Amino acid sequence: MAPKRNAKGEPKGAAENGESKNGVAAQNGGNDLPERNILITAAEGQTGRLVLELLLTDETYASKFTSLTALVFSEDAKSTLDDFMQTEDIAGLKEILVFDPDDEETLVEAMKNIDTCLLIPPARKDKAKITRTLLEASKKAKTVRNLVFLSSVGCDYAERDKQPRLREFIDLEALAMQPKGLTETELTGHSPCVVRAGFYAENLLLYTKQAQGEGKLPIPIGKDHKFSPIPLGDVAQLCAHILTSYGQHGLGEDVRGQVIIATGSAMYAGEELAEAASQALGTKMEFASISEAEAKKILASDQGEEVDEAEKEYLLEYYSLVREGKTNYTANIAFEHIFGTKGQEIVDFFKVYSAEFKPKKRRITKSGGSKAKKHAQD
Known part of the structure; x- marks a missing residue:
């Protein structure tokens, strides 16, 4: 079910800054910042869509990157994302790529135009295989310096035989962090960050x-x-901040190399x-x-x-x-430190x-009887 508030936590329909909608900071908003070209995977999902919306509509972020590309996992997903962008009146997305596991060459070539990636594993059974494919493509491209991997709270407590879907995030985190120690992949993963998001x-x-x-x-x-x-919008805010943060080696020093655990307050x-x-x-x-x-x-x-x-x-x-x-723990210190609020x-x-x-109210019959079983619509 799609969230009824935007990525900034405002109700849908809340006013956005008009200037931010149309330009993806083509001139970096006048800021003297390095060029940053961002890719978001699984962009058809709720998390990906909210991060896209936030980056494209909030001037806090829109002035800090040069281009924004979305990657989806089917033609139907591309249509879904297209419809979402049109419905929400969001402009500025450079391209929507459709993932083809049998066309590695195209994927690698696309990655060569990317220096920052939010890698969201898709919510499907083959997410581990897809994540490995995406990481291998980024290694071959040798350009994706800033790699933000969206993981899950609790994966470190999960047991492989009892909670395999949760535990596999540990394996994927290791794959995401591996390129930093590989000289042959050059820039890939030099500036990593893992975000373990809590139960939405x-x-x-x-x-x-x-x-x-x-x-x-x-x-x-x-x-x-x-x-x-944790509300989904808070996770989107955190991801948007990390993707547009700047430091000497890529991402901001407050997030680079971090495993950030994000729960509610x-x-x-x-x-x-x-x-x-x-x-x-x-x-x-x-x-x-x-x-x-x-x-x-x-x-x-x-x-x-x-x-x-x-x-x-x-x-x-x-x-x-x-x-x-x-x-039985909370971990929203990073969110509060960055935004000054608990979310x-x-x-x-x-x-x-x-x-x-x-709860819906029961309809009352004209005679005042109480046997009516239909519920009134809100």
């Missing part, structure tokens, strides 16, 4: 059917263990999450501790039809980490999506 708060939108119909949030995390959801048990929702919605919301089997049923229903099977496996594995007590609070997240979560 937007994943809670999978349970809006139960929230609206029953006033419940059914999550398989047990009653006592906690986790720290507070930990929540299930009931605390429901309390935050109740506060935001102005109506009672309850937490329902469900089993993993019940969670699988929800994901297998029409509620999870837009979620890739690999992403479903990832979500279930993350919930298992929560139940094992391995997510969007979970109460505000529920306010943004209040129409999706708020």
